[in-house]
Amino acid sequence: MxxxxxxxxxxxxxxxxxxxxxxxxxxxxxxxxxxxxxxxxxVITISSDSIVPDSTKGEPGFIANITQISTEQTGIYTLPPQSMHGNRVVNAEKQLNGEYIDKDSEEPYLNEADLEADVAWSYFPIIVEYVNQGQNAFEGGAEHGNFTSANGYPDEEIPGIPGWNDSINGIVGEYLALLQLDVGAYTLGVNSDDGFRATIGANYNDILTQEIGVFEGVRAAADSIFDIFVEKAGLYPFRVLWFENDGDASIEIFSMVDGEKVLINDPDVEGSIKAYTPKGATVDESITERDASTGRAAVVSIMPAPGKIRVESSSPIEVVIENGSATAVDQSSVKMSLNGKDVAADVSKSGDIVTISYTGGLAAEANTAILSFKESNGVERTAEWSFEVYEAGAAPAGIVWTGANGTDIFDEGNWD
Incomplete structure (x- = not known):
């Protein structure tokens, strides 16, 4: 700055x-x-819409949910070893959600980081005071990053790693906290081997959270630094998704305090950002569903997805919101517009799930949709996203590559 x-x-x-x-x-x-x-x-201005009440605050620290699907479990061996997630954010989320299926058993793979996992995908969440973890801490091997034994911060073990296959590859984890932030500017950082994605938002499972930092790909332990500005003091839900392919694995979550790197929630450093776990979350036992939550209503699905290309003109627009224990969608407040014009959206509810949909057809062009709604606490939230629709009967635009037989084949990475 x-x-x-x-x-x-x-x-x-x-x-x-x-x-x-x-x-x-x-x-x-x-x-x-x-x-x-x-x-x-x-510099990223943090939306004050993300603030949660102090009653959400639990114990100091972070909740760590660590998962592992190693090559020993999948039986897929390559040189170098390749994890299911391939060091991509979208695939890391897929692993964390337990969505990878064993083709032989037709059942989800098991989480090797949960020693009690036996018949279904599961988690074993624990509370850590701060995040300074490395896989070599298990055997006292080489440390990596900014915080090591050399400056009084020996690496801590990554919970559950190595897993029950005694492997160190195919790891995905998340670290959840509520950060106590005052008005002002902050410089945050993540030192990771390999990648990560850091977000702040109303609830941890909300796909509309603000991305404040990300590294996607392979790297040795290195810093990613990002600046944020807080306009309103409060308690902000903070999540770091972290993933590692093979080899060394480590993660540190810190901020800059008076020009020095300080672990978030370090109790021994004045000025360290305070972090708290969300109250009521299950820890220290095996669970099949993660229950760490702020209680806020969360947008859990958007179709077509932001940035989607080659969308069919007959496709609906659909947004799914999950009501929380603290707030719910005010269904009468829902509004949707498409390319600057208001459209009639259908709003339906089943249990805690609110579905907002529009089926009036899409123009064969770049489309921008805007959805707004109020939560029961009075907070108004808005989502804006864009996607591209192709003309029916025309070959969809996209990346073209040549297959082994010499024919041109369209890239189908975004094909519906």
Missing amino acids: NTIQKILVRTVTQMHFSRTQKWILPALALMASFNLLQAQNG
């Missing part, structure tokens, strides 16, 4: 708390200037 930004942050923060009315307009003007600088410098 440059000097101008730091001055604006300090000034706006001070004005934010001023009770003198004469400061309001200057504060708003400076905030607008800061928002412009954010757009130019990659």
Whole structure:
């Protein structure tokens, strides 16, 4: 963050708390200037819609859900070894959800990081004070990252790793917390081997959470640094998805405090960001469904998916929202627009699931849909996403590659 930004942050923060009315307009003007600088410098403004009440707060720390599907279980051996997730975010989420199926048994693979897993996909969540984990800690091997025995932070074991196949490949985990954030600018970081995705949002399973940091692919332990700005103090749900293919594996979650890297929720460092687990989550036992939640209504599915291409013109638009224990969708507040025009959307409810759908046909062009709704706590939420529709009867546009027989074949990665 440059000097101008730091001055604006300090000034706006001070004005934010001023009770003198004469400061309001200057504060708003400076905030607008800061928002412009954010757009130019990659700073992400965190939506205050994500704030959850203090009653959601549980014990200090993070909840860690670690999963593993190793090559020993799949029987798929390559050089180098290739995990099911292939170091891609979308596939890592698929593994974490237990959606990979063994073709022989036609049942989901088992989670090797849960020693009690025997007949179905499962989890064994535990609470960790902070996240500074490496697979070599199990045997006291080489440490990696910023926090090691050399500076008083020996790596901790990755829960459940190595799994019951005694393997170190095919790992996917998530780390869940509620961060206590004040108004102001923060620099956060993840040191990972291999990839990760960090998000903040109303609930951990909400696909509309804000992505604040990501690395997709293979790397040795290295930092990814990202800047955020918080306009309203509160408790923010924070999730880090982490995945590792083969070889060394490690993860650290930290922030910058007075120019130094500090683990989030380090109790021994003044200024460390405080992290809490969501109250009521099951830990220290094997479970088949993750239940760590903020209780907020969560958008769990959007079709067509954001960025989807080669969508058929007859496809419906469908958004699925799961009501929570704390808030639910105000169904009368639902509005949808398509390419700037309001459309009539059907809203239905079954149990805790609210489905919003539009079936009026899609134009053969780039389409932008906007959905808005209110939660029962009065918070209004908006989702905007785009997708491309191809003209019926025409060959869909896409990446073309040449197959082994010399014919051109369309890439079907986004084909419905």
